Amino acid sequence: MFNGDAFPDRVDRTDVRHVETLTSALRALDREYGGGACRDACVAVLNWATPLLDAGSVGRAPHRLQVAIADLHNLAGWASFDMGLLESAHLHFGRAMGLARASGNCALEANIHYRMGRVHLHHELAEDALASFRRGLPIARDSGSTLAMSILHANEAWALAKLGAERQALRQFACAEDEFARARTEDAPPWARFFDLADLVSIGGMVHTELARTCDVRYARSAIPLLTKAISSGGEDTSRSQSFRLAALAMNHLVRNEPEQALEVGEQAIAVSGPIRSARTRDRMRPLEQEAVRLRGNEAADQLASSLGRFMTSSQGAA
Numbered sequence: 001m002f003n004g005d006a007f008p009d010r011v012d013r014t015d016v017r018h019v020e021t022l023t024s025a026l027r028a029l030d031r032e033y034g035g036g037a038c039r040d041a042c043v044a045v046l047n048w049a050t051p052l053l054d055a056g057s058v059g060r061a062p063h064r065l066q067v068a069i070a071d072l073h074n075l076a077g078w079a080s081f082d083m084g085l086l087e088s089a090h091l092h093f094g095r096a097m098g099l100a101r102a103s104g105n106c107a108l109e110a111n112i113h114y115r116m117g118r119v120h121l122h123h124e125l126a127e128d129a130l131a132s133f134r135r136g137l138p139i140a141r142d143s144g145s146t147l148a149m150s151i152l153h154a155n156e157a158w159a160l161a162k163l164g165a166e167r168q169a170l171r172q173f174a175c176a177e178d179e180f181a182r183a184r185t186e187d188a189p190p191w192a193r194f195f196d197l198a199d200l201v202s203i204g205g206m207v208h209t210e211l212a213r214t215c216d217v218r219y220a221r222s223a224i225p226l227l228t229k230a231i232s233s234g235g236e237d238t239s240r241s242q243s244f245r246l247a248a249l250a251m252n253h254l255v256r257n258e259p260e261q262a263l264e265v266g267e268q269a270i271a272v273s274g275p276i277r278s279a280r281t282r283d284r285m286r287p288l289e290q291e292a293v294r295l296r297g298n299e300a301a302d303q304l305a306s307s308l309g310r311f312m313t314s315s316q317g318a319a
Contacts (some may be wrong), residue, residue, distance in 0.1 A: 009201070016068050018049075023190070026079075034281070035079030035082030036083050037098055043080055056235050069097035070098075073095045073096035076091065077090070077093040090116075090119075094125070096112050097109065100112060107148050110152065113133065113190075114152055129162075132161040146182045147195060149175075149179040150179035154174035158207050159209045161209075166216075170207075198303030199241070204226045208222045248286055250263075250265040266292075270285075270307055289309065
């Protein structure tokens with residue numbers, strides 16, 4: 001299939017299914033083991049699949065092929081972001097956006113805005129993230145997908161919390177909960193299936209975590225049960241998601257001056273993160289390390305800071 005010397009003269013549904021099946025398998029690798037486990041394969045599949053867009057077609061293959069390759073670019077962009085390759089991430093997201101628009105798939109287009117916003121959010125560009133999420137909202141509304149609306153509202157709340165906009169953040173997260181309650185998650189397209197109840201609750205925990213840092217430390221108290229619920233959920237959890245949740249939970253314990261609990265949870269976060277090929281897992285640990293250093297002199301906080309320092313400089317699982 002990956003023989004670059006010959007491409008089919010005509011594209012049919014079988015060719016499109018190949019792209020969709022491979023994308024599904026690569027997405028599963030990304031979710032469980034990080035972007036470093038699938039990015040090179042995404043690029044290889046794109047090198048094979050992209051020329052199919054210029055071949056003749058049978059039936060509805062052209063439209064479905066555009067969506068399939070847009071989705072694969074979307075995944076390649078996400079995997080690149082996870083590895084810290086921002087130029088590559090923006091390149092793939094741009095190509096994904098062009099194909100999604102050409103195919104008229106508003107749900108996918110909205111999802112790309114969400115993912116581009118998450119890149120900004122990760123790099124503490126909360127205003128840029130907020131703009132991306134808000135650009136996606138009317139497109140999600142046009143798609144008729146309440147799940148797409150919920151994803152964008154939840155992440156909008158996260159960006160607002162980073163900006164210290166307390167009331168707006170809580171209001172937008174409530175909108176996300178309302179939209180999720182009306183969503184038909186069983187009919188979700190492949191790029192949105194990650195967003196289950198555990199993920200919604202997890203983002204609620206992140207919103208309260210940020211509010212604890214930007215508005216009032218009392219939000220750490222409400223963040224802890226939300227993150228604990230997400231961690232213990234039997235949903236579509238992955239090692240990377242659990243790593244993020246555990247790091248945030250440990251952070252809240254430190255904010256509440258509970259270093260012993262933070263050490264226990266932080267060690268779990270390190271253990272979970274070890275095999276994941278992702279730059280983001282390390283990035284998410286840095287604020288936790290800084291908070292542990294703030295409590296220097298406490299035995300548990302010092303032990304946590306030391307463990308985090310070793311993990312951050314080790315090659316284990318590094319992207």
